[in-house]
Amino acid sequence: MEVTVEKVELRVGRGLVAICVRGRHRQAIGLLDLPLPNPPPEGSEWIEAYRYGCP
Numbered sequence: 001m002e003v004t005v006e007k008v009e010l011r012v013g014r015g016l017v018a019i020c021v022r023g024r025h026r027q028a029i030g031l032l033d034l035p036l037p038n039p040p041p042e043g044s045e046w047i048e049a050y051r052y053g054c055p
Contacts, residue, residue, distance in 0.1 A: 003027075005034075016050060 003020040008031065011017050016031040032051055036044055 001022065003022045005018045006021045006026070007019050009017055009019060009028070011028070014028075014030060017028040018031055018034050020027050020029050020034075031047060034047075036047065
């Protein structure tokens, strides 16, 4: 399902989460669980660096 990432937040106990929006619905999804579109958006290298640094 296609969504818009409104922002990225640091949440205690969850790490970085993407605040995803579709219509009236909003949901926080762990950054490591969020698939990137192809081609990846500008700034996605930071997400890859975060993935690389997490166990």
